[in-house]
Amino acid sequence: MAVIELHDIVKTFGTTHALDHLDLTVEQGEVHGFLGPNGAGKSTTIRVLLGLLRADSGTVTMLGGDPWHDAATLHRRLAYVPGDVSLWPNLTGGEVIDVLARMRGGLDEARREEMLERFDLDPTKKARTYSKGNRQKVALVAALASRADLYLLDEPTSGLDPLMEAEFQEAVLELKQEGATILLSSHILAEAEALADRISIIRAGRVVQSGTLAELRHLTRTTVIAETDRPATGIAGVPGVHDPEIHGNRVTFDVDSDHLDAAVTALAGLGVRSLAAHPPTLEELFLRQYGDEVDA
Amino acid sequence: MSAHPPSTSVTGVGHLLRLVLRRDRVRLPVWVVGLGGTIVASALAVPPLYDTPEKIAGYARIVGTSPVSYLMAGRQVGLDTLGGIVANEISQVAQLGICLMVVFLVVRHTRAEEESGRAELLRSTVLGRHAATLAGLVYGVATALLIGAVTTLSMLGAGLDAGGSLTYGTGLALLGVAYTAVTLVAVQLSTSARGALGLAGAAVAVGYLVRGLGAMEDNALVWLSPFGWAQGMDAFGDERWWPAALLLGFTALLLAVAARLMAHRDFGGGLLATRPGPARAGRLLGTPFGVAARLQRGLLIGWGVGLFLLGMLYGAVIPTVPDLIASNPEVADVLGASGRAAEDALVDAFLAYIHLFMAVVACGFVVSSVLRLRAEEEAGRSEVVLATPVSRTSWMAATTALALVAAVKLTVIMGLGLAVGYGLGSGEWDQVLPQLGGQLAYLPGTLVVGALAAALHGLLPRGTGLAWAAVALIALQVILGQLLGLPGAVQAISPFWHLAAVPVDDFEVVPYAALLLLAAVLVAAGLWGYRRRDAVAG
Numbered sequence: 001m002a003v004i005e006l007h008d009i010v011k012t013f014g015t016t017h018a019l020d021h022l023d024l025t026v027e028q029g030e031v032h033g034f035l036g037p038n039g040a041g042k043s044t045t046i047r048v049l050l051g052l053l054r055a056d057s058g059t060v061t062m063l064g065g066d067p068w069h070d071a072a073t074l075h076r077r078l079a080y081v082p083g084d085v086s087l088w089p090n091l092t093g094g095e096v097i098d099v100l101a102r103m104r105g106g107l108d109e110a111r112r113e114e115m116l117e118r119f120d121l122d123p124t125k126k127a128r129t130y131s132k133g134n135r136q137k138v139a140l141v142a143a144l145a146s147r148a149d150l151y152l153l154d155e156p157t158s159g160l161d162p163l164m165e166a167e168f169q170e171a172v173l174e175l176k177q178e179g180a181t182i183l184l185s186s187h188i189l190a191e192a193e194a195l196a197d198r199i200s201i202i203r204a205g206r207v208v209q210s211g212t213l214a215e216l217r218h219l220t221r222t223t224v225i226a227e228t229d230r231p232a233t234g235i236a237g238v239p240g241v242h243d244p245e246i247h248g249n250r251v252t253f254d255v256d257s258d259h260l261d262a263a264v265t266a267l268a269g270l271g272v273r274s275l276a277a278h279p280p281t282l283e284e285l286f287l288r289q290y291g292d293e294v295d296a
Numbered sequence: 297m298s299a300h301p302p303s304t305s306v307t308g309v310g311h312l313l314r315l316v317l318r319r320d321r322v323r324l325p326v327w328v329v330g331l332g333g334t335i336v337a338s339a340l341a342v343p344p345l346y347d348t349p350e351k352i353a354g355y356a357r358i359v360g361t362s363p364v365s366y367l368m369a370g371r372q373v374g375l376d377t378l379g380g381i382v383a384n385e386i387s388q389v390a391q392l393g394i395c396l397m398v399v400f401l402v403v404r405h406t407r408a409e410e411e412s413g414r415a416e417l418l419r420s421t422v423l424g425r426h427a428a429t430l431a432g433l434v435y436g437v438a439t440a441l442l443i444g445a446v447t448t449l450s451m452l453g454a455g456l457d458a459g460g461s462l463t464y465g466t467g468l469a470l471l472g473v474a475y476t477a478v479t480l481v482a483v484q485l486s487t488s489a490r491g492a493l494g495l496a497g498a499a500v501a502v503g504y505l506v507r508g509l510g511a512m513e514d515n516a517l518v519w520l521s522p523f524g525w526a527q528g529m530d531a532f533g534d535e536r537w538w539p540a541a542l543l544l545g546f547t548a549l550l551l552a553v554a555a556r557l558m559a560h561r562d563f564g565g566g567l568l569a570t571r572p573g574p575a576r577a578g579r580l581l582g583t584p585f586g587v588a589a590r591l592q593r594g595l596l597i598g599w600g601v602g603l604f605l606l607g608m609l610y611g612a613v614i615p616t617v618p619d620l621i622a623s624n625p626e627v628a629d630v631l632g633a634s635g636r637a638a639e640d641a642l643v644d645a646f647l648a649y650i651h652l653f654m655a656v657v658a659c660g661f662v663v664s665s666v667l668r669l670r671a672e673e674e675a676g677r678s679e680v681v682l683a684t685p686v687s688r689t690s691w692m693a694a695t696t697a698l699a700l701v702a703a704v705k706l707t708v709i710m711g712l713g714l715a716v717g718y719g720l721g722s723g724e725w726d727q728v729l730p731q732l733g734g735q736l737a738y739l740p741g742t743l744v745v746g747a748l749a750a751a752l753h754g755l756l757p758r759g760t761g762l763a764w765a766a767v768a769l770i771a772l773q774v775i776l777g778q779l780l781g782l783p784g785a786v787q788a789i790s791p792f793w794h795l796a797a798v799p800v801d802d803f804e805v806v807p808y809a810a811l812l813l814l815a816a817v818l819v820a821a822g823l824w825g826y827r828r829r830d831a832v833a834g
Contacts (some may be wrong), residue, residue: 001720026773051419051425071423071425072305072308073422075420076422082417086414088414095533099311100417100418100421102311105300105421105424139417234816
């Protein structure tokens with residue numbers, strides 16, 4: 001069952017098309033990576049899901065309801081972490097966590113303690129004295145300490161150090177094991193690669209690719225590096241091979257995933273001494289997605 | 297999960313109100329004690345001052361015919377009773393005070409929260425769409441009722457008529473309620489807290505001025521203003537209650553408008569949309585002064601237009617001041633002069649008060665302008681500027697200089713407004729230089745207040761709120777100083793107390809120069825302090 005279903009969403013601000021016929025589906029129990037550069041529409045999408053913005057057209061279903069009309073009711077079952085957390089300067093971090101949790105309908109005391117411990121956050125400090133990373137931790141603890149069906153995380157780890165980033169990833173995997181659904185907007189690709197079951201890439205208000213990491217990889221190319229007994233001069237003629245570079249007996253090329261078999265067969269005839277092939281990293285996928293568009 | 301009752305559009309309002317009270321556990325008592333305390337002190341001060349029938353009759357004769365009193369406090373009935381005198385004495389502070397209180401408090405918890413992004417975090421919880429608006433309404437209404445109750449109790453404590461005390465307190469509270477509704481509409485219209493404060497503040501000013509003009513000319517204009525409706529309940533006179541229905545109807549209408557606007561807009565959005573601006577910075581933006589000027593452009597234009605119109609309005613009524621002598625010959629007796637001399641004396645007294653009043657209003661501008669330094673610092677924006685080769689001294693000096701230069705310009709603008717208004721009202725255009733000179737005679741007081749804000753920013757950043765306390769104290773001294781019988785040492789805290797009351801008194805150069813020097817010393821101290829303290833004070 002889909003927890004989030006956005007279909008053909010358009011949202012404009014004046015002449016700016018923030019969301020341009022966006023489609024996005026997030027299934028029950030998955031961690032869904034929502035990737036895109038700054039200004040692509042990630043936060044706008046999440047604000048539509050929170051019922052803060054009303055889509056100009058299209059249909060939105062979240063947790064079986066309409067986020068604009070049933071916002072407060074649906075919010076009992078979700079938790080949200082913004083990417084740029086602003087807190088009330090004269091409240092302490094602990095007070096802010098309790099305020100948010102109470103308004104959400106209560107929190108798990110044991111989990112609150114555990115999260116404060118794990119994120120190494122001092123809840124007695126006034127919010128005005130927190131650094132950006134610590135403000136972020138306040139919002140994270142407030143969200144993670146409550147038991148929700150759906151977590152909307154909008155660049156939740158901006159400003160966190162690598163240790164905290166690791167804690168965050170562990171906490172998200174625990175939530176997933178408990179059956180929660182997580183929409184994780186990010187531009188930290190390693191984070192998405194480590195956590196996400198499925199990924200959607202958004203560009204200029206439109207989801208341009210969506211699928212599991214394997215599916216996305218399948219759509220693109222594998223990089224092959226090989227040493228052969230005889231120079232692989234003929235490799236350029238194999239369908240699906242791109243950008244071959246031949247230095248003596250060493251050859252490097254990219255090959256469409258569909259044509260990997262033909263390329264390897266061609267190499268085999270030349271006497272393979274060593275062979276390394278790696279699928280594209282998410283970063284390469286991401287850059288290629290944008291690079292292709294720019295070239296076109 | 298479905299054990300909860302279904303959510304409504306105001307679900308969560310109780311949580312919000314608790315958050316509001318927690319956040320304002322200092323601010324709210326300061327408002328209540330400051331405004332309520334002033335009202336209590338004023339109410340209790342009147343009976344001992346007017347302890348004989350002759351003194352009461354004297355008040356009715358003098359104040360009851362004063363154009364300044366009409367303009368500032370409206371036409372209060374029952375001035376031949378102690379109750380009427382108390383009501384007349386406190387109404388300017390109480391009415392403006394309660395309106396400004398609800399405007400500031402309601403904007404702080406509605407649009408300011410939305411603009412800061414904190415409300416977004418809250419709206420992700422179980423919170424209805426109208427909960428924040430309703431919380432603002434409940435908070436504004438509750439604080440207005442509180443001030444109204446304090447007022448009624450203090451009048452009863454002063455031994456005044458119970459019916460009149462209750463009517464007056466009710467009218468005052470309902471005025472606060474009406475402006476709570478005005479503010480709730482303003483926060484739907486503007487996307488910024490500053491803009492909402494400007495809109496609601498302008499609505500307070502318009503209501504106050506319309507009532508004042510109507511009272512001065514004694515015409516139906518007073519019935520176009522909520523201030524006029526509250527006063528129209530005729531506390532300590534006939535005591536009629538139907539004007540209360542006007543206030544409540546006006547409130548209900550505006551609340552319906554606010555709810556409708558809220559239901560149809562995006563979070564963070566407003567009706568007055570933000571337009572796209574230039575893609576590149578103009579040449580002016582290359583210097584700290586240019587940046588300060590750009591950041592405060594809206595503030596400068598708003599105050600400039602507002603104070604020019606205020607000056608015009610007051611200028612336009614000057615020619616009607618002598619008419620009061622014709623209608624009430626006793627005024628001439630009081631002034632100890634007659635004919636042309638009495639007319640001139642009355643106009644001079646009127647002008648001296650108007651000049652002083654406008655100079656005090658300009659203090660509000662200069663403090664908010666200088667304290668942009670503190671706001672920039674708290675928001676973390678000044679550290680970005682100071683990370684460039686701009687020095688602390690030049691950053692602070694630029695903003696301070698901008699504020700003080702703007703105060704000079706505004707003083708000229710107020711004087712010109714008075715002269716233009718006078719010219720339009722009388723057809724005589726020979727008042728330009730006297731009005732300019734008269735307004736400039738009070739300039740050093742305004743500059744000292746701005747310099748005090750600069751000194752606090754440099755030396756005591758956590759205490760910059762004291763600059764606002766100084767403005768409040770000065771306003772109190774100007775409006776109520778004589779009534780409260782404040783000792784000279786307290787009145788002397790106000791820089792204006794030292795300046796000659798031009799044109800009633802002759803201009804004195806020594807206090808004028810001394811105050812300018814004091815302003816320079818305060819600014820220098822502020823710059824000195826800012827160079828030595830942490831650039832980002834918590």
